[in-house]
Amino acid sequence: MASNASSVPGVDAWSGFAQQAQAHLPSTSRLVLLGLINLPLAIVLLNALWQVIKPKDPSKPPEVFHWLPIIGSAIQYGNDPINFFLKCREKYGDVFTFVLFGRKMVVALGPKGNNFVTGGKVSQLSAEEAYTHLTTPVFGKDVVYDVPNEVLMEQKKFVKFGLSIDNFRAYVGMIEEEVENYMNADPGFRVWQMNDINEWGSFHAFKTFAEITILTASRTLQGKEVRNSLDKTFAQRYHDLDGGFTPINFLFPNLPLESYKKRDRAQKEMSDFYVDLIQERRAGKSTDAEHDIISALMSQHYKDGRVLSDREIAHIMIALLMAGQHTSSTTGTWTILHLADKPEVAEALYQEQVEHFGLGEFGNFRPITYEELKTLPILDAVIRETLRLHPPIHSIIRKVVDDVPVPPSLSAPSKDGVYVVPKGYFVLSSPAVSQVDPKVWHNARKWDPSRWTDPEGFAAQAYKTYADEKGEKVDYGFGAVSKGTESPYQPFGAGRHRCIGEQFAYLQIGTIIATIIRKVELRLEGEFPAHNYHTMITTPKDPCNIVYRRRHFD
Template identity: 45%
Template sequence: MGALSTILEPLAQFLANSSLSVVILGGSVLFLVLAIVLNVLNQLLFRNPAEPPVVFHWIPFIGNTVPYGIDPFKFFFSCREKYLQYGDVFTFILLGKKTTVCLGTKGNEFILNAKHKDVNAEEVYSALCTPVFGKDVVYDCPNAKLMEQKKFIKFGLTQDALRSYVHIICKEANDYIGSAKAFQGQRGTVNIPPAVSQLTIFTASHTLQGAEVRSRFNHSFAELFHDLDKGFSPINFVLPWAPLPHNRKRDAAHQKMVEIYSEIIQTRRQPGVTKDSEDMIWNLMDCKYKDGKAIPDYEIAGMMIALLMAGQHSSSSTFAWMCLRLADNPEVMDELLEEQKQVLGQDLPDITHEHLQKLPLHAAAVRETLRLHAPIHSIMRKATSPLPVAGTSYAIPAGRTLLASPGATSRMPEYFPNPMVWDAHRWEDGSPNHPSLGATDDDEKVDYGYGLVSKGTSSPYLPFGAGRHRCIGEQFAYVQLQALLAVFVRTFKFKNLPGKEGVVGTDFSSLFSKPFSPAIVEWEKRQNAKGE
């Protein structure tokens, strides 16, 4: 009996536990089914006619997060087709939050040019950005203080500064081409996204932050930047504090980068140290807020991190896309080289800021790439007061997340014929794909506290946003991208790998969209290629 008992007791325990597991599993399934049924009935029977329609979804909380996360533009246009009769406005569920999308130029105007008393960017982006940039800067401070910080940063974005950057950018590009393993020899292949990411961080750090910061960009510093960049994972809109591996790396990288910038600042504050340059750190060390207070060192470090990421992200993604588009359209690369020879001379002199103003096809290639591949697909705000939607009977309640997508607008056929075709000649008069009327920036200027900027919201082409949060680095990005393009055009011929015609898909897994990697193209150096 003792032996039998030894066998039966564990078996009885197993069956008892199994029964409990079955009950728990069954209860969980029943709860989920009930939640889905109630969620569907709520959508079908209790639609609020005073608010925009809600996109149908099966599972509560998850809502429409998956299709939006996989391809936001595809999701937007699918919803637009269903809800256009309601005024190009609809609401979807994003990780449990009702998010109202307003598309088209009117949607951009409604959200991006709304008064600060009615919409707020800080409450949307603070959780995501504060762990990356730091306390008391960008979205972790009152809007008035942010406007002052943007005014300080504009020191490095004057026309004189931009003019001086062209030589630096071209030299960095040629040095990189000469030293990078992927570009050794006369021909080869290269994975474009990581290659241009490294190049653009070199150019952004050198131009915007000075030679001292650039000199620290070795392999370890680049890894810190990469780890910090992981903080922009979409899950961090909801769980920025979660002890996830990428968040731990983010926090460690932030701390280390703050220490590096603080070390530079503290060294410069030592007695007897004289200013030997006019870089951004020196500028911020001399700046004071309107109340007379100097900028604390940790805020300078935070602004430098934000400046570096802003100067690198959009340019990295855009230049990667441009290289991939040129590999898919190699004849355009030859046309660009011919433009340089016709305008600048057959000997291809060193590129200057003035030269860039005389290369319209180069400018058009940059513009077209930004149109089709907007670096940021969604721009969000939080409604802080009820907002009636013009042309509809709807009102957006206070507390609702609002979403504009200028990148979707620039893919609409009513503004850009054949919108999914990358056509650098589209911007020329007489092109069948030329933008329709109204596709240029408006001239209305407004000062939000950091200098006059174009409101711009009447244009369907807004790759750098609009309103008070329009990117102040817009002109820098154009200069950086055109200079890099000019160097690559006179150095390389690109083409796709055999059987790999067409560009890769878009990776929307971060706040900043980019090409999926690997995205490999063939390159060949031009005969008698001339660098800077």
């Protein structure tokens, strides 16, 4: 073991410090200090030794070797989970266990691993117990993962009522209008106001798309009152609430930190804001209701006849605001970064707009409609390919609430025939790994929208499996939905926890991208940004600036 100690980060520096400290102390003190200084190193080495000599339980998946007790593989996982998983797969296979701050995380990779986790039985695998400590302080009580699964399925059904085709038709125009107003008013797009078409401006892709996303989401799903309330106070509440939606909150939900206190204050203030809005509607004091989710929720009731309370509606609206904002803004950012990096694809996207919507005087296109938005193959391919390379969530986690066997087709058989994941462990699948697996995708790490244009190609077949186009739907309690749990392409999750906002996300991102592409040319400023895995949603690292100039229209 001594020969391996030098490979532990910081050991050499720690030993040097110990030697210097001993030289300046009396002998007894030196012995005490020596013991204290070397204790952490001894613990690390004992932890490593125990992993080597302890008897292996053949009924459990192999465990990834780790130097640091309790912390385990948290550093490798946190810095780059995709490469961490791929390296572990080479050594241990598709099923293995790693330690994450004392938690035993059983990883199941590949389409069968996705199916094992996202298609698992509620009686064995619980999303609620895996996530409620993170989501409840942000979203609020009595919604999402703070309720039994059957109640969550009803709440998803209520939201789905608001995501109707009629509402979608109205949303496209609202989103287009919001984007145009943003580009005309925001200083970041000042070049759009200039006469010199050769002048270039720049904007921060992530910050800009985050602003546009919250404007369009509030105007559509949230309603006019929320859209009109987007002032500094609302922005500060959102910022403080968002501060509670980080990896540290997932790992340690109740630390005595100022950010946690701000999170709790912001949650109460945001909850009260929505409750006041709902009560004004019930009293007939507001006439701003228009195709939004609040209106849909106010008319729903549970199977037992109970109507949703105002507080429940408020917390569902907060959940929609937070979850939708993160995923859509990040996906939109990655999309526009790729278009700026590949001007030829952006030009093809622009020509698709010209072909379908015409180009009138001064570049005035015909307004986008919902039906036409769904028939734009290049735009569709661009979004799908972006979601393949940059799914918002890289890890899907469930807590094991009852011992669960791993299917033999997924794991190497043990002496008992299969691995068994014990109660109290966590299981984890990673669609992000499946979507860049070089064993199944050609040029897996290359952004290539054209892979989606071949109806017989692997990408198209993967999507058919995800969409269950043969009509093999399942109803978990919120309406028939594609199961899609065995697809290597799962950008919106799968199974009973599949995102019900999937269609709205395509609509929102597609309309925003189409509107921007109509007006400006884009170029990437500098290198393409790397992934930032230190956030709950996989965002681009800085710098992620885009330069642009307005289009020239004859």
